[in-house]
Amino acid sequence: xxxxxxxxxxxxxxxxxxxxxxxxxxxxxxxxxxxxxxxxxxxxxxxxxxxxxxxxxxxxxxxxxxxxxxxxxxxxxxxxxxxxxxxxxxxxxxxxxxxxxxxxxxxxxxxxxxxxxxxxxxxxxxxxxxxxxxxxxxxxxxxxxxxxxxxxxxxxxxxxxxxxxxxxxxxxxxxxxxxxxxxxxxxxxxxxxxxxxxxxxxxxxxxxxxxxxxxxxxxxxxxxxxxxxxxxxxxxxxxxxxxxxxxxxxxxxxxxxxxxxxxxxxxxxxxxxxxxxxxxxxxxxxxxxxxxxxxxxxxxxxxxxxxxxxxxxxxxxxxxxxxxxxxxxxxxxxxxxxxxxxxxxxxxxxxxxxxxxxxxxxxxxxxxxxxxxxxxxxxxxxxxxxxxxxxxxxxxxxxxxxxxxxxxxxxxxxxxxxxxxxxxxxxxxxxxxxxxxxxxxxxxxxxxxxxxxxxxxxxxxxxxxxxxxxxxxxxxxxxxxxxxxxxxxxxxxxxxxxxxxxxxxxxxxxxxxxxxxxxxxxxxxxxxxxxxxxxxx
Amino acid sequence: xxxxxxxxxxxxxxxxxxxxxxxxxxxxxxxxxxxxxxxxxxxxxxxxxxxxxxxxxxxxxxxxxxxxxxxxxxxxxxxxxxxxxxxxxxxxxxxxxxxxxxxxxxxxxxxxxxxxxxxxxxxxxxxxxxxxxxxxxxxxxxxxxxxxxxxxxxxxxxxxxxxxxxxxxxxxxxxxxxxxxxxxxxxxxxxxxxxxxxxxxxxxxxxxxxxxxxxxxxxxxxxxxxxxxxxxxxxxxxxxxxxxxxxxxxxxxxxxxxxxxxxxxxxxxxxxxxxxxxxxxxxxxxxxxxxxxxxxxxxxxxxxxxxxxxxxxxxxxxxxxxxxxxxxx
Numbered sequence: 001x002x003x004x005x006x007x008x009x010x011x012x013x014x015x016x017x018x019x020x021x022x023x024x025x026x027x028x029x030x031x032x033x034x035x036x037x038x039x040x041x042x043x044x045x046x047x048x049x050x051x052x053x054x055x056x057x058x059x060x061x062x063x064x065x066x067x068x069x070x071x072x073x074x075x076x077x078x079x080x081x082x083x084x085x086x087x088x089x090x091x092x093x094x095x096x097x098x099x100x101x102x103x104x105x106x107x108x109x110x111x112x113x114x115x116x117x118x119x120x121x122x123x124x125x126x127x128x129x130x131x132x133x134x135x136x137x138x139x140x141x142x143x144x145x146x147x148x149x150x151x152x153x154x155x156x157x158x159x160x161x162x163x164x165x166x167x168x169x170x171x172x173x174x175x176x177x178x179x180x181x182x183x184x185x186x187x188x189x190x191x192x193x194x195x196x197x198x199x200x201x202x203x204x205x206x207x208x209x210x211x212x213x214x215x216x217x218x219x220x221x222x223x224x225x226x227x228x229x230x231x232x233x234x235x236x237x238x239x240x241x242x243x244x245x246x247x248x249x250x251x252x253x254x255x256x257x258x259x260x261x262x263x264x265x266x267x268x269x270x271x272x273x274x275x276x277x278x279x280x281x282x283x284x285x286x287x288x289x290x291x292x293x294x295x296x297x298x299x300x301x302x303x304x305x306x307x308x309x310x311x312x313x314x315x316x317x318x319x320x321x322x323x324x325x326x327x328x329x330x331x332x333x334x335x336x337x338x339x340x341x342x343x344x345x346x347x348x349x350x351x352x353x354x355x356x357x358x359x360x361x362x363x364x365x366x367x368x369x370x371x372x373x374x375x376x377x378x379x380x381x382x383x384x385x386x387x388x389x390x391x392x393x394x395x396x397x398x399x400x401x402x403x404x405x406x407x408x409x410x411x412x413x414x415x416x417x418x419x420x421x422x423x424x425x426x427x428x429x430x431x432x433x434x435x436x437x438x439x440x441x442x443x444x445x446x447x448x449x450x451x452x453x454x455x456x457x458x459x460x461x462x463x464x465x466x467x468x469x470x471x472x473x474x475x476x477x478x479x480x481x482x483x484x485x486x487x488x489x490x491x492x493x494x495x496x497x498x499x500x501x502x503x504x505x506x507x508x509x510x511x512x513x514x515x516x517x518x519x520x521x522x523x524x525x526x527x528x529x530x531x532x533x534x535x536x537x
Numbered sequence: 538x539x540x541x542x543x544x545x546x547x548x549x550x551x552x553x554x555x556x557x558x559x560x561x562x563x564x565x566x567x568x569x570x571x572x573x574x575x576x577x578x579x580x581x582x583x584x585x586x587x588x589x590x591x592x593x594x595x596x597x598x599x600x601x602x603x604x605x606x607x608x609x610x611x612x613x614x615x616x617x618x619x620x621x622x623x624x625x626x627x628x629x630x631x632x633x634x635x636x637x638x639x640x641x642x643x644x645x646x647x648x649x650x651x652x653x654x655x656x657x658x659x660x661x662x663x664x665x666x667x668x669x670x671x672x673x674x675x676x677x678x679x680x681x682x683x684x685x686x687x688x689x690x691x692x693x694x695x696x697x698x699x700x701x702x703x704x705x706x707x708x709x710x711x712x713x714x715x716x717x718x719x720x721x722x723x724x725x726x727x728x729x730x731x732x733x734x735x736x737x738x739x740x741x742x743x744x745x746x747x748x749x750x751x752x753x754x755x756x757x758x759x760x761x762x763x764x765x766x767x768x769x770x771x772x773x774x775x776x777x778x779x780x781x782x783x784x785x786x787x788x789x790x791x792x793x794x795x796x797x798x799x800x801x802x803x804x805x806x807x808x809x810x811x812x813x814x815x816x817x818x819x820x821x822x823x824x825x826x827x828x829x830x831x832x833x834x835x836x837x838x839x840x841x842x843x844x845x846x847x848x849x850x851x852x853x854x855x856x857x858x859x860x861x862x863x864x865x866x
Binding site: 006018019049088096108122142173211246340364408437 | 589618644657732818819831852856
């Protein structure tokens with residue numbers, strides 16, 4: 001990866017040593033390779049109608065901005081102050097107590113003070129003060145206000161794309177100031193000028209056209225699922241025919257497209273199909289609603305709404321009764337806290353009731369979308385599924401709570417209940433690093449690009465450090481999670497910091513242990529590795 | 538940054554009040570005009586700010602969830618840290634405002650020999666709680682200066698606060714606590730490198746101002762002889778809108794009163810508005826139930842999105858070839 005050795009990476013980080021220059025005096029910002037994503041391509045911006053579409057090169061002096069860019073940003077701030085009480089209040093009430101300062105994984109991993117949530121917000125707050133408050137207008141720098149110039153804009157860009165919107169800071173803030181909210185709005189402002197990254201704008205354009213970030217076209221999606229089913233047949237002897245765009249199915253199943261593409265996500269996708277087959281669920285995939293994730297959420301809320309609308313549209317077209325959502329982080333933040341507001345009232349669907357157990361999912365009665373872990377936990381609770389836990393006996397498992405599902409939803413017990421029922425060896429990481437206090441994987445909110453591997457390894461350091469602890473103490477070798485971004489970002493993070501720990505979705509573990517009706521004697525897990533005790537065969 | 542500036546400004550304010558009353562004899566300005574002006578600025582400014590915030594709608598229901606969600610009936614959910622009902626939200630807000638719940642969670646991260654250690658750290662919570670509660674009690678205690686008859690509840694608070702009965706006049710615990718807590722909060726800004734780096738003049742200024750108020754208050758009560766009857770005559774006059782300027786009040790009191798006036802007038806334009814803002818924070822004051830009950834965005838607007846028809850038009854041949862059902866053959 002061209003990175004320093006792990007022990008060297010963090011050795012120069014000193015959380016107690018701040019630069020000698022005050023933070024307003026450290027401009028222009030230095031674009032360190034490994035810390036910033038490549039700029040967006042014009043064609044991707046243009047495809048979805050983002051303003052100022054052109055090839056954007058971060059390190060070039062000229063960012064090719066529209067002439068009145070400053071007005072566009074200031075007007076944008078004004079409009080958002082009037083539209084978001086969160087933004088308005090958060091701009092005004094921070095007392096800079098510093099409770100958030102060492103809560104951010106990027107600050108811990110880089111030691112860069114502008115990665116302290118309070119300073120990340122101050123970068124924008126200083127501009128707000130200058131143009132929207134009496135004190136800032138009168139006293140300028142003395143009141144913490146500064147002009148918006150090109151260097152400030154570049155700094156905003158640099159640091160709003162060094163935040164994964166994980167909300168860990170907002171948990172500790174005595175006023176609930178949420179940097180994710182500030183970053184979301186900061187990125188909206190930047191997107192008014194076409195200042196996006198390639199890694200985000202590419203998937204957004206793909207998602208608009210093909211329905212998913214990876215640009216998987218319908219026929220490819222079908223052959224991918226069939227390919228997985230061939231593997232399932234080889235492993236279990238059971239032939240599954242995946243239902244695709246099936247009208248009148250009871251349930252629409254939507255998961256992030258990452259689960260269709262690379263391991264270990266694909267094992268999770270196999271797991272979903274095995275689970276649904278085993279319980280005889282009447283469901284369908286959709287090739288158009290083939291993405292539950294939403295990289296639009298990392299550009300603007302409007303773009304997020306534009307991408308997410310297709311899911312309910314497909315539910316309507318396919319005449320399903322309700323929706324099950326797969327394992328994903330920000331997808332669930334969007335579904336849980338935004339989607340119903342954007343699209344509702346969702347009165348063309350029915351209140352979700354499990355056709356297997358009869359359980360009414362009260363908590364999803366309005367938006368009609370149930371989390372796969374809620375659904376599976378309910379199945380297990382009712383004794384519907386039979387397990388041979390020993391098939392997972394080679395795994396010593398710990399669970400990584402994903403930021404979005406933790407602090408933007410609160411799904412903690414369901415996945416743990418599932419894991420305990422399908423694995424014999426489960427150990428928790430330390431309390432300060434799990435559940436609502438969980439640490440980010442270092443690559444959320446569209447920051448899982450390859451070119452920022454150094455930033456990701458640094459940002460993922462707190463998470464990896466906790467895994468290392470249970471790896472050494474209990475021999476943990478499997479990091480389970482319910483997020484597709486995690487399944488993409490945690491494997492390189494583990495290889496770097498804690499070699500020997502692998503990554504898995506929760507449903508993969510379920511499918512491994514699940515005894516299916518009519519299955520042959522299993523000798524392999526979903527990864528086609530021999531099961532414990534079957535190594536000889 | 539700006540600690541010197543903030544200190545000098547507060548010193549200047551003290552000097553201003555001293556010269557104004559002791560040398561120039563402008564007692565009426567400091568005893569009547571400034572207090573009334575400050576109070577009006579505070580009242581109008583505070584209300585205006587809150588109304589301004591209130592005018593910005595809450596488009597999305599975005600609570601920061603700090604515990605298990607409400608889902609399946611057999612999973613115990615966190616009623617306060619992840620509420621789904623109005624009562625739950627009220628409790629969450631109560632714990633937040635009365636006990637600084639979020640600050641109670643505070644931890645400290647340290648890197649030692651390349652390993653990260655995260656441990657509990659309650660100092661800021663204790664310091665903040667001590668500061669705010671002693672401030673509140675002192676404020677309530679002071680109401681006796683503005684009422685002809687001291688209500689029983691204030692007398693009770695008074696006697697509890699001076700429970701230890703040390704010295705004469707009796708020592709208030711809150712006087713000691715607020716001085717210590719304010720010095721602790723100031724000390725953090727000087728000695729904690731992270732907090733020092735983020736601090737602005739507007740962070741030091743209110744601390745020095747409050748320390749000035751506390752110091753003059755303590756001086757008047759325990760060290761310098763002030764004519765308490767004259768002072769009460771003055772404060773009662775203010776409260777009953779019949780301002781009088783009795784003889785022998787002394788400039789120490791005027792400095793105290795002037796700093797309080799500045800604090801009130803400064804309040805609505807400063808970070809001190811966190812007092813009002815915390816009630817309006819959407820990550821705390823909303824229920825986590827957007828899948829159960831739809832939250833409506835008042836400025837929602839239709840957006841351009843891709844329709845299935847366009848999608849099928851682009852991929853129809855490929856779909857048909859792959860045997861995927863289509864709408865139009």
